[in-house]
Amino acid sequence: MVGPTFGDMTQQGVRWTAEQVLALAPDAASRKAGSKLGAAGPWSEAGSSDEGAVWGLCKGSGSKPYQTVIDVADAGGPAYKCSCPSRKFPCKHALGLLLLWAGGDTVVPRAQAPDWAEQWLSGRRQRAGARRTTTGAASGAAPGDPEAARRRAERRAERITAGATELEQRLTDLLRGGLAGAEQAGYGLWDEAAARMVDAQAPGLAARVRELGAVPGSGAGWPVRLLEECALLHLLDQGWLRRDRLPDGLAATVRARVGLAGSPEGPPVRDRWLVLAQYDTADARLTTRRIWLYGTGSGRTALLLSYGAAGRAPELSLPVGLAFDAEVSAYPGAGQLRGALGEWFSAPEPTERRPPGVSPAEATARYGDALRDDPWLDSVPVVLSRVIPTPDGDAWQLADADGDLALPLTPAARSRPRLWRLVALSGGAPVTVFGEVGHRGFTPLTAWPEGEGRAVGVC
Amino acid sequence: MSGNTTLPKSRDGNFWEELVTVALLGTDRRPVPGLAAGQDAPVALLDAAAVETVRRRAGLRPAPAAARPEPAAEDARPPLPPAAARRLALLLADRPGTGSGGRRGTAPDLMELLPQWLASANARGYAAPSEALPALLDAARGRTDLRPAVLTFAGPRALWLARLNPDWRFALRAAPGGGTGLPDHRDADRARKLWEEGLFTERVALLAAMRAKEPDAARELLESTWATERAEDRLMFLDTLRTRLGAEDEPFLERSLTDRSRNVRATAAELLSALPGSALAARMAARAGSCVAVDHTRSGPVITVEPPHECDAGMERDGVVVKAPAGRGERSWWLGQLVEAAPLGSWSAWLGGRTPEEIVALPVADDWQGELHAAWCRAAVRQRDAGWSKALLGEPSVPQAAGPGAVSLAERAKLLATLGTDERSAWVAGFIAAHGLSEAFQLLGVCTVPWSPALGRAVVDALNIARDAGSYPWSFSGVMGLAERCLDPSEAARLDALTAVPEEVEGASPGAGGYWSEAFQRLVTTLRLRATMWQELSAP
Structure with missing residues (x-):
């Protein structure tokens, strides 16, 4: 993956943008600290190489400057090394150095890497090369003892079956007594059931059960939403219990929804992928990064997931508005868009290309069609062209500039501060918006102004 | 399910509602519609609800569009060069309250550079990038001193946004030149209507905006209702005449010398005395x-x-x-x-x-x-008489007690403000060379940015002397902060030598050398950053 195709990585035009760099920061304090170090003052002997390495010495409070080196040419996202004691990852020095590098040639000129940086870089690349050979070899051979693996899978399926059966019992008990009682029961009831599903090794079921607990407190209309979610959970239980009788694609979807992580099995699709959106969601333990890609050749949309433990940003960072040539393999399951990045053939570069868009009416139709393959889908990705962000009482909608229909924004989307970037970008004129459309409404993620202009993240 | 999204009518319109009712009350209390013999009631309910849920979602249709907002006015100014746009995003990302307090370290204070950046972008007449407007408005919301420059830079679209977001309502009140919601000064009818029916703040804004563009028309508008205004309002209105005060205002001011209100009389007299x-x-x-x-x-x-x-x-x-x-x-x-x-x-x-x-x-x-x-x-300040100011300031090197008149620092700063840019900075440079920095802060505040070479050198030399005298840099933090923002960036090269940590000399405050080195490093870094900022803004 560190082939000759990365040769133009550090050309002026391909340096990252500041926004791109700041997306790597694990938290707001790091962003700020990194921004402050993104100026020439504390840095010395900074440089970058054609192979995508950036290094520099940063003067800190001690007598010896920190040695910071970054490898931006890694398909798995940039790798960092810094001699500072910070536990943040990347640390403020790495962020500052990348910002400096993003700023232009004068401060971080092309140069030969000094020994201390070169040591780490070459070590990394050797390891990466070795890993690639082994994974290449391993994919042909069966890992471990196939018989033992089969037995493990069987045992897990039995546990999930037991969990699904228990869940069915709980659901029927609940509906026999009535949902009205669920309002008083609160979270306790569901937390306990969710813990049981974790024990049953069905994280997908556990997550759904946990969300049920929040519905009674979610305001007007909660009985409708609770019945919907109970019914879909029931549908998933039943799907699992009768998975033998389902078509292959739907059976794979059920397995994925229950929480049996498959592996990317689809044939690798090589394409020029446009990064449509990147956003993080976090709970106490885990930060999940979602990256939406659009294949300009195949017209396919793919979702990459990347995780970071609490306090760490997920490693993969593909800022909006870049395009790159790479292979993506699909995960199994009908209607599943998740993919895995395979081999890269070019570094991400800024692009003027935009994905083709549809009208609001076509967008909802697309969601309806997708439910055929995966009835548990909350939303599907879609690009809306020529829509105008329009206030509608307390809510907002994206109104078709050339028709009289509109997609309302989800309640969560309309309370985000970044909504205002979308409104500002539009100024009452039509814009192109990428986002997720579903039964809750539309969640805008990225927007392009009318006429020329680069993509702007609005999530 | 979003309340704004229309759902398809069920084949049996009430079927879904009936399912919800049964679910709420429980199948023990209410029968499931269409239950087949031998079916378990809760399971039948869940089955039916699952089908209905997916059916309802699959049939989702867009909602009718609400009235589109009126588009924002065109902004004909050219867009920022890309590098300058990136810099703006960085400056705006450095919001106060996100970092730790305490020692300032060697890194520049980005938020402090925003005012200069805005002034420079405004001087070149660039339009703000639309997506930066929310962050700009948020910054101006927290810092009133930024508002005029932010609102000028942000342009018509910011006012359009402010009408949609109550957090930014200040923009509608405080627009520079009164652009906001105020009628065009040439639109006499609307101006008169607003003058006669508007709220007090709107009227003051209208008068001030008009005065800046057409001083005579503004005064005539004020005269037209003068007799019926309340005394405290008259005082505020009269104050707007300070802008572009001229001989044409004399008859009106002369009449106001007989005003019922003592404060109005005093203000009219003060204005007249400024007309020699x-x-x-x-x-x-x-x-x-x-x-x-x-x-x-x-x-x-x-x-x-x-x-x-x-x-x-x-x-x-x-x-x-x-x-x-x-x-x-x-x-x-x-x-x-x-x-x-x-x-x-x-x-x-x-x-x-x-x-x-x-x-x-x-x-x-x-x-x-x-x-x-x-x-x-006081007369020299009021009449902005540079000749008299110079005479009263005297030679900057003369010790204060021996100077002409017992002139305080505050008075000197005011006198300096009446001088031309060059004379002003030359005088302050002379003052610093003779008396050091301890009393210079107020005087430096009235000097034009960037400082002239002579003034910059005087300040740096004085800082150097203060360091050699062994005091701590934070005794001079006010002047340091000013120097970061006001020194000519081209001085950075000369300052490099000062960033080294000096040998600790006997009698110096312990550790002071390191802190001075840090302070000078921040100064140099900030100057370099400012030079980069100007370059980015000047790029084609």
């Missing part, structure tokens, strides 16, 4: 002149002062305040007011054709010097 050609100025010149003369009967010429014996009705009408503050003699109080309001240009003829320097250099008999010179200082 006005009748009031001539009356004051005659009164003041009769109190001050040159006595040639002594060994050398000496100024003698004979303060007025009474404050007559004419003086009072011309704005002289009769009652002296506690502790001041009323005759010297009246004298001060007469001299302050008399045109400075009349003194030369009165005192033997002398220049301001010669007049200021004359000895004053009977301890009147302080009173007389202080009044001339």
Whole structure:
């Protein structure tokens, strides 16, 4: 993956943008600290190489400057090394150095890497090369003892079956007594059931059960939403219990929804992928990064997931508005868009290309069609062209500039501060918006102004 | 399910609602519709609900569109160069309250550079990138001093946004030049309507905006309703005439000298005295002149002062305040007011054709010097007379006690403000070279940015001397902060040598050398960053 195709990585035009760099920061304090170090003052002997390495010495409070080196040419996202004691990852020095590098040639000129940086870089690349050979070899051979693996899978399926059966019992008990009682029961009831599903090794079921607990407190209309979610959970239980009788694609979807992580099995699709959106969601333990890609050749949309433990940003960072040539393999399951990045053939570069868009009416139709393959889908990705962000009482909608229909924004989307970037970008004129459309409404993620202009993240 | 999204009508319109009702009450209390024999009721309910849920979601249709907002006005200014747009995003990302307090370290204070960046972008007439507007407005919301520059830069689209977001309503009140929601100054009918029916703040804004563009029209608008305005409102309105005050305003101001309100009278008199050609100025010149003369009967010429014996009705009408503050003699109080309001240009003829320097250099008999010179200082500031200001400031190197007049630092700063840019910075440079930095902060504040080479060198030399004297840099943090923002970026190269940590000398404050090195490093870094910022903004 560190082939000759990365040769133009550090050309002026391909340096990252500041926004791109700041997306790597694990938290707001790091962003700020990194921004402050993104100026020439504390840095010395900074440089970058054609192979995508950036290094520099940063003067800190001690007598010896920190040695910071970054490898931006890694398909798995940039790798960092810094001699500072910070536990943040990347640390403020790495962020500052990348910002400096993003700023232009004068401060971080092309140069030969000094020994201390070169040591780490070459070590990394050797390891990466070795890993690639082994994974290449391993994919042909069966890992471990196939018989033992089969037995493990069987045992897990039995546990999930037991969990699904228990869940069915709980659901029927609940509906026999009535949902009205669920309002008083609160979270306790569901937390306990969710813990049981974790024990049953069905994280997908556990997550759904946990969300049920929040519905009674979610305001007007909660009985409708609770019945919907109970019914879909029931549908998933039943799907699992009768998975033998389902078509292959739907059976794979059920397995994925229950929480049996498959592996990317689809044939690798090589394409020029446009990064449509990147956003993080976090709970106490885990930060999940979602990256939406659009294949300009195949017209396919793919979702990459990347995780970071609490306090760490997920490693993969593909800022909006870049395009790159790479292979993506699909995960199994009908209607599943998740993919895995395979081999890269070019570094991400800024692009003027935009994905083709549809009208609001076509967008909802697309969601309806997708439910055929995966009835548990909350939303599907879609690009809306020529829509105008329009206030509608307390809510907002994206109104078709050339028709009289509109997609309302989800309640969560309309309370985000970044909504205002979308409104500002539009100024009452039509814009192109990428986002997720579903039964809750539309969640805008990225927007392009009318006429020329680069993509702007609005999530 | 979003309340705004229309759902398809069920084949049986009430089927879904019935399912929800059964679910709420429980299948033990209410039968499931269409239950087949032998089916378990809760399971049948869940089955039916699952089908209905997916069916309802699959049939989702868009909602009818609400009324589209009126598009924002065109912004014809050219867009920022890409590098400058990135820099703006970085400056805006450095919001206060996200970092740790305490020692400032070596990194520049980005938020402090935003005002300069905005001024420079505005001077070049760039349009703000639309997506940066929310962050700009948020920044201006927290810092009122940023508002005028932010609103100029943000342009018409910011006002459009402010109408949609109550957090930014300040933009509609505070638009520079009164652009916001105010009728175009050429639209006389709308202006008159707003003047006659608007709220007080709207009327003040309208008047101020108009005054800046068409001073005569603004005054005429004010005169049209003058008699019916309340006294405190009249005072505020009269204050707007300070902008572009001219001889055309004299008749109106002269009439206002008989106003019912004492404060209005005083303000009118003050404005008239700032017009050297006005009748009031001539009356004051005659009164003041009769109190001050040159006595040639002594060994050398000496100024003698004979303060007025009474404050007559004419003086009072011309704005002289009769009652002296506690502790001041009323005759010297009246004298001060007469001299302050008399045109400075009349003194030369009165005192033997002398220049301001010669007049200021004359000895004053009977301890009147302080009173007389202080009044001339106030007159020089009010009449913005650079010649007199220079004379009253004297040589910057002269110790304060020996200078002409007992002029305080605050008064000197005001006098300096009347001088031209070059003279101002040359004087302050001379002052710093002679007296150091301890009293320079206020004077530096009135110097034009970036500082002239001579002034910059004087400040850096003085900082260097302070370091060698062994004090800590935070005793000079005010001047340091100013230097970061005001020194010419091209000075950075000369400063590099100062960033080294010096040997600790005996008698110096412990560790001071390291802190000085850090402070100078931040200074150099900030200057370099500013140079980069200008380059980015100048790029084609």
